[in-house]
Amino acid sequence: MAKIKQRRTLAVNEDGTILSDPPKSIGNAENFQRMNYLYQLSMWQTAANRQDTDQGLSRMYIKNMDLVSKKTKSSLLPYVKRTFCKKCHRVLVPKRTVQMTLKQASDGKDILVWECRCGYIKKFPIGTNRSYRTFYDKPENLLHM
Amino acid sequence: MDRAQDFIKKCLFTKNFDDPNKPIAEKRLQETLLLLPTDGGNSSRLKRTKSALKISAHNLQNITEKPQKHSNYRTINKNSKSALKEYIVKCQKNTKKAHSIAHEQSLTTRDSLNDYIQEKEPQLWVSLIQYDKFLPMYENLWQGYIREVLDIPLEVPDPSKLKINTSSALMKLSMADYNGAVLKVVKCINHNMIGIEGIVIWDSQKNFIMVTKGRLVDAIKIIPKKGSIFDLEIPLNEEDALLYTIVGDRFQYRSSDRAGRKFKSRRCDDLAFYIREK
Numbered sequence A: 001m002a003k004i005k006q007r008r009t010l011a012v013n014e015d016g017t018i019l020s021d022p023p024k025s026i027g028n029a030e031n032f033q034r035m036n037y038l039y040q041l042s043m044w045q046t047a048a049n050r051q052d053t054d055q056g057l058s059r060m061y062i063k064n065m066d067l068v069s070k071k072t073k074s075s076l077l078p079y080v081k082r083t084f085c086k087k088c089h090r091v092l093v094p095k096r097t098v099q100m101t102l103k104q105a106s107d108g109k110d111i112l113v114w115e116c117r118c119g120y121i122k123k124f125p126i127g128t129n130r131s132y133r134t135f136y137d138k139p140e141n142l143l144h145m
Numbered sequence B: 001m002d003r004a005q006d007f008i009k010k011c012l013f014t015k016n017f018d019d020p021n022k023p024i025a026e027k028r029l030q031e032t033l034l035l036l037p038t039d040g041g042n043s044s045r046l047k048r049t050k051s052a053l054k055i056s057a058h059n060l061q062n063i064t065e066k067p068q069k070h071s072n073y074r075t076i077n078k079n080s081k082s083a084l085k086e087y088i089v090k091c092q093k094n095t096k097k098a099h100s101i102a103h104e105q106s107l108t109t110r111d112s113l114n115d116y117i118q119e120k121e122p123q124l125w126v127s128l129i130q131y132d133k134f135l136p137m138y139e140n141l142w143q144g145y146i147r148e149v150l151d152i153p154l155e156v157p158d159p160s161k162l163k164i165n166t167s168s169a170l171m172k173l174s175m176a177d178y179n180g181a182v183l184k185v186v187k188c189i190n191h192n193m194i195g196i197e198g199i200v201i202w203d204s205q206k207n208f209i210m211v212t213k214g215r216l217v218d219a220i221k222i223i224p225k226k227g228s229i230f231d232l233e234i235p236l237n238e239e240d241a242l243l244y245t246i247v248g249d250r251f252q253y254r255s256s257d258r259a260g261r262k263f264k265s266r267r268c269d270d271l272a273f274y275i276r277e278k
Helices: A029-048 A056-071 B003-016 B028-032 B042-053 B057-065 B080-105 B110-120 B122-127 B131-150 B166-175 B269-275
Strands: A098-104 A110-116 A121-124 B182-188 B197-203 B207-212 B219-224 B228-235 B241-247
Touching (some): A029 A056, A029 B131, A029 B166, A056 B080, A056 B197, B080 B110, B080 B122, B080 B219, B110 B122, B131 B228, B182 B269
Antiparallel strands (some): B182 B197, B182 B228, B197 B207, B228 B241
């Protein structure tokens, strides 16, 4: 016996975007809790465990977090992603694990260059568009729960 | 008998071969496939090194043109797993060193040994692993995390009134992270490991790597999951705690794989040590 589907009238914005109610709970919240915990652990480990100059432990935690996010297909905010090296999974702490320099491109615009201790370089062309915001920075795109 | 053979011998072989009766010489292979004794490539290698050692304008130019590598290139740019391994090995070595110092100086108490190392060998003191330094990892971070996962409120005045959905709690615990938990080995095939208690710093596929409190020096211990049973306490308030047990044999997955995995039932004939009394 097939279920009879109830038709609901969709609320539509004047721009044509469909408005829907925000979800009442976070899906797979445990994974996010776990990733959050691993992130905190790694941060704490880098801050507290100074004798471990290679940051072996804290790097492994971040690596684990990355693996969990890949495994469960849950994505991270860009603020979080910017705080660790993509290559060696090291937490980027200014002056300790990352060197920040301001360089100028050939057209005279500023480029922020982060050099991790592993040698991996991240560039942010901040000079091209000062008012640029990421998708999650824009209003009404994020919902705090 | 065979005219064609004769014709070939007369007309073709006499033109091309020295001996038309035996156009293919029997010893023809020996000349080309003769194996000569070699020195295993030594002479050519020596030649190459000699030519590299020779100072010439060309050589000098090559040296100066080599790109400068990042400082400490090789030591830094290794992957995180090998860095962790190195860290663990280093800690184990340091503990051994501290033990040998205690033996040589015949120091029997923890405080006297700590004072001695602090005074005489500051280098060792800095890199020596300490249980107390890892304690906030358990007390502040892990407890808060596991309470959040299991939905335990911050203050539990009366533990008997606390309601936990058992099946969902077990499900959540199977996916939880055990880096930072305090585990205790309660049953094990290896009787020497029973009673070891420590903070897990890394949860690998087949081992729990723990920091344990020793009588003289704190040490990193690598406890295999196979054939051991761990106790896990989740404190509710100062007096009461929840007690869970982890069967190590069934826990042999990488912690990232455990995120999306459902545990299935298996045959349990390898768990006989669990019911066997000593």
